[in-house]
Amino acid sequence: GESVGLHLPTLSVQEGDNSIINCAYSNSASDYFIWYKQESGKGPQFIIDIRSNMDKRQGQRVTVLLNKTVKHLSLQIAATQPGDSAVYFCAENDNTDKLIFGTGTRLQVFP
Amino acid sequence: DSGVTQTPKHLITATGQRVTLRCSPRSGDLSVYWYQQSLDQGLQFLIQYYNGEERAKGNILERFSAQQFPDLHSELNLSSLELGDSALYFCASSARGGHSPLHFGNGTRLTVT
Numbered sequence: 001g002e003s004v005g006l007h008l009p010t011l012s013v014q015e016g017d018n019s020i021i022n023c024a025y026s027n028s029a030s031d032y033f034i035w036y037k038q039e040s041g042k043g044p045q046f047i048i049d050i051r052s053n054m055d056k057r058q059g060q061r062v063t064v065l066l067n068k069t070v071k072h073l074s075l076q077i078a079a080t081q082p083g084d085s086a087v088y089f090c091a092e093n094d095n096t097d098k099l100i101f102g103t104g105t106r107l108q109v110f111p
Numbered sequence: 112d113s114g115v116t117q118t119p120k121h122l123i124t125a126t127g128q129r130v131t132l133r134c135s136p137r138s139g140d141l142s143v144y145w146y147q148q149s150l151d152q153g154l155q156f157l158i159q160y161y162n163g164e165e166r167a168k169g170n171i172l173e174r175f176s177a178q179q180f181p182d183l184h185s186e187l188n189l190s191s192l193e194l195g196d197s198a199l200y201f202c203a204s205s206a207r208g209g210h211s212p213l214h215f216g217n218g219t220r221l222t223v224t
Contacts, residue, residue: 032210043113043201043215044154051210089153097142097167099213101154 012108019077021105023090026071030092034099035064035075039086047075047088077107085109114138117202117216125224129190132219136183136204142166143185144213145177148199160185192223 013019025033031052036044050057050064050073057064063076073090087104094100114137124130136143145157156169160179171177174192179185189196199220203213 034212036215041217043115043203043217044213045113046212046214049212093210097159097161098156098169099144100156101146103153 009103010106010108012110013080015080015082015109015111017080019075019080019084019107019109021075021077021088021090021107023073023075023102024071025073025090025092027092027094027100028068028071030094032093032095033064033066033073034091034093035062035073036089036091036101037084037086038089038104044089080107080109082109082111113214113216115202115204115214115216117200117219119219120217121220121222123222123224124192126192126194128192128223129188130192130221132187132189132200132202132221134185134187134202134204134216136185136202137214140204140206140214141183142205142207143179143183144203144205145171145185145187146201146203146215148201148218150198154201157187189221194223197221197223 034049035047038044048059048064061078065074089104091099091101116135118133141162144159146154148154157171159167163179174190177187199218201218203215205211205213
């Protein structure tokens with residue numbers, strides 16, 4: 001199967017809390033990683049990316065952490081909002097022209 | 112809005128038939144990718160084109176084929192359709208290829224009855 005996987009299929013958080021979505025990858029040759037958000041009925045939406053020469057990158061309310069030693073990627077969402085409810089995918093590029101996606105984590109935000 | 116346009120949005124057809132899905136990439140993007148997403152599954156890479164030429168191939172069935180035209184739009188052809196081909200088919204485009212973000216359309220939902 002594909003090399004990218006996720007630890008938790010579903011994550012439930014309370015509105016206002018921080019969310020952490022994890023992803024493991026197995027291909028040590030991968031050097032580019034992306035997080036996508038997919039809402040029901042829509043295509044995946046780019047959130048943030050990171051290259052293997054970095055271990056942290058911040059966006060608006062989101063932070064991606066990359067640990068190449070253990071081949072682990074995480075997405076942190078600060079002050080989670082109801083609009084953040086979606087399925088989140090990590091994806092990796094192993095220096096070819098294709099992006100390999102994980103199976104996804106469903107984030108549920110409750111009031 | 113990602114700028115990637117896919118048509119049609121929905122397609123219902125019978126087993127054994129052939130369909131064509133169409134994708135217009137974002138303005139200026141040379142790479143087009145096709146992915147398949149079955150119910151509650153991740154995205155499976157099918158094929159990629161760059162400026163009209165096939166660049167990478169994934170788990171694409173022999174019954175499926177694609178091409179990218181000189182105006183950079185792409186078509187995915189699915190033939191001898193089976194029930195298991197029912198899925199969402201996404202097109203994505205990027206400026207340079209694998210090391211730049213892919214921007215996805217909203218997909219074509221194919222239902223084979």
